[in-house]
Amino acid sequence: MADGKKLRDIAWKDFKALPLTEKGTYFQGTPPHTLIAQQFTRKQLEELCTLATRIKRINKRRAGANFLKGLLSDKRAMLYFAQPSSRTYLSHNAACQILGLDTMDVRDTKTSSEVKGESPEDTIRTFSSYADMIIMRHPKGGFAERVAWMLAHTGREIPVLNAGSGSDQHPTQALLDIYTLERSFEDIGGVDGKHVAFVGDLLRGRTVRSLAWMLTLYKDVTLHFVAPEALQIGQDILDLLDEAGTKYEVTQDFASVMPVADAIYMTRIQDEWDEEGESSTESSDYHIGAEHLDIIKDTCAILHPLPRRKEISTDIDNDPRAVYWRQMRNGMWIRAALILQSFGRDDEVNKYYDDY
Amino acid sequence: MADGKKLRDIAWKDFKALPLTEKGTYFQGTPPHTLIAQQFTRKQLEELCTLATRIKRINKRRAGANFLKGLLSDKRAMLYFAQPSSRTYLSHNAACQILGLDTMDVRDTKTSSEVKGESPEDTIRTFSSYADMIIMRHPKGGFAERVAWMLAHTGREIPVLNAGSGSDQHPTQALLDIYTLERSFEDIGGVDGKHVAFVGDLLRGRTVRSLAWMLTLYKDVTLHFVAPEALQIGQDILDLLDEAGTKYEVTQDFASVMPVADAIYMTRIQDEWDEEGESSTESSDYHIGAEHLDIIKDTCAILHPLPRRKEISTDIDNDPRAVYWRQMRNGMWIRAALILQSFGRDDEVNKYYDDY
């Protein structure tokens, strides 16, 4: 990765004001941080996907799994989850275990010294003292970036991996989505030229926003945003797509999108919305089930970040086009790839794989 | 293990209606599940006990312990404890660590996505995605069986180990009890022909029910159920013993049973009962202490599933016949044996042991 710009050479105020893609160039230094979707180039995405698949395959055999466990057995990661999240936590934890990376976790922030009047910066610096990497989830937007910047100003800078901060960024979720699309389209020409439909609550889901951005890195992709008016995708994302020259459609008509979509990305419509009086009939328009299996393409991939509620019927779970369970496991593999890359040891996997 | 019947070939409704021993035949497939006491044959019990002892002995030496840690170092287990239990959790956790099996745990179910409206099945399927085995404790009876059945209908079936579900089954507790009896009677002819007394609250303890059933697999065993009338063993268990031809006695008179018992299995009389007005004099009839050491047999084994309250005086803890602390550690060894067997790697221990 490029190593020109250093976080320690820029003031927080100036850094904070940078546009996202510009910020990203600061995260590719030594050590590399994973903080925002916008820091990735297409080349990096492809390298990560290749690495993830190699790790996944090597792990299938016992000798391979034991080889992987030696890759980071000399390191320790701190999982700091100030916001509860079983599945994101477990997925990262499993990724660490695959690589033999020991983990410590802080999940209940009330037991931390914040109660003793310590600043959040001191708390994080303390936790980072015991580890070689910090994987963090925090309710405050931009907090992970702040941590990376702060650590750059100490004598012990370690990689920071953002496992979700505030409502804005959850880059590893976008990475696992890309990885799932890459794998789904492996035999049909890859992601370029495909139609990807996003369905449900597109307003609040940070997942959709990050993934939409990452898809601008691909050629000739068309995005379809299918949602009730009140939950449609934000204008800022549309502006971004315009700027990147990525085609898109904004619609409430899921039926018209189904037959053309190469991937359908379902999302959960939140409780809050339902309570505001939306009729269940209306929300059922943003649903997929056995009755649609004949309408969608034979090669269509159905994704969902999970947990789901009623937007996907369980009776399509065993259809080969339902990839959301595989998508979940993909998260573990792509995170393992990302963590390994943070320590600059991806070459060891590539070498082992070639000799495999 | 037999591999004829497949969980994926039977509807849940039909499966649920099967008698316990019939259900058990479905759990011995690939992968094998540990769900109910009734799935075990005597041969399997003996194999497990032998395996547990070998693991225990190999673990005594540093090289042996390190050998054991390589047995499952390529695997990960999910410890899903929806019902709090320090000791059952720790015992399974230690068993995993002995075998080098990495663990992840979900102990606070409130942090899980159940709060987001996810079905329990989806939650479990998610957690199982990251692991190669699921060890679970759940307040709902039969839930572990449901999970095993559900996983059989996905493309990723993994072993399910029931660490206690509802009021009905806690098979690994019964296994550790059997293992403790086997070890206690090792030099005096084994479990066959022995008198085993159960004392205390026999109505609500699932431990006693499972162990009583397992003892029907032994020859000429006599069971003595010693309890106040209101807490006596259920008629369903007695019917089961009748059917199996196992002798038993139902009594309130502990004094008469003490001198003939080869094993005394004490249990805790619950709070709820005490509050209902039972006099402490009466409950003291179901107690063992220093004053009884001359009355019981020299070879008698005193067991207790722990935690205890006043039913066993601490002043007999150092008597060689008090095996309840050893019983606790036995749980760790038998669980290690069981987990290893779930992955079909018991032969590696046997081979190492022979060369030892």
Added chain:
Amino acid sequence: MADGKKLRDIAWKDFKALPLTEKGTYFQGTPPHTLIAQQFTRKQLEELCTLATRIKRINKRRAGANFLKGLLSDKRAMLYFAQPSSRTYLSHNAACQILGLDTMDVRDTKTSSEVKGESPEDTIRTFSSYADMIIMRHPKGGFAERVAWMLAHTGREIPVLNAGSGSDQHPTQALLDIYTLERSFEDIGGVDGKHVAFVGDLLRGRTVRSLAWMLTLYKDVTLHFVAPEALQIGQDILDLLDEAGTKYEVTQDFASVMPVADAIYMTRIQDEWDEEGESSTESSDYHIGAEHLDIIKDTCAILHPLPRRKEISTDIDNDPRAVYWRQMRNGMWIRAALILQSFGRDDEVNKYYDDY
């Protein structure tokens, strides 16, 4: 370590009444326990510091880190933290991981069987059943000693490490402070002859009390206790210093101490105190910041047990004399040294280091 006196040969009542240094001789047996600051001799402190530095250096290289992880890979530690403490917990956890020592933890005592009416002794004995060492923190003073004594009366005595009990003892904190002083004075003649100032709340901090005692083991050290009158060091400590012949000064005048101090040990003034009406002006007298950097010695070491509040300005964090962040990491290294020593495997590090 000396092995004459055995905990199992003394009654609890008699043991409890012993003076601290006499108690200490019982903890140096087999297995050795770490329970009170007063059990250490200067020779032992020096050995531990040397061992900690060797571990730290060996850990820098990948091969070295992997060597360290094999040292206790056949053992398991129980981290029993009945009192919440993120940083003490994490520091011990990291120390265990460095040595490959598997850990289990009980941090929420409500999930334990204490709720079922079990005695604390039984609970601890249970937890110790699954492990080869117990690292514990407990709100009750002397509880760790009681545990060590209790385990000595079972057939399975394992090392007990006190990670803080009640208001009296937190020996590993004192060890890490000594280690930090040793390292800070490495090139300027060591701890002997130095002036160490303690500043802030000296009444309630067990840290200061333990460290003051340990400093009596060094030659010609002068202690300066700088605190508002109501928070000054206890007379019992001063008596102890008199007895040991250690020079000290008791003062409210931080300004006069600053230029002569070789080490300044800042402590946090607790909330409770502030609420009792102390003016913020007064507490600001026990503060250090950029404005003092010209006044203190060029070689002065500024320590703080952390977490801090306002007693140290963050703008001196990058001054080389601010060693409190290093002090935090020192805790991890000295604890690793201590744990390794508890298993009698320090020689393996020394041998590896010589061949390094």
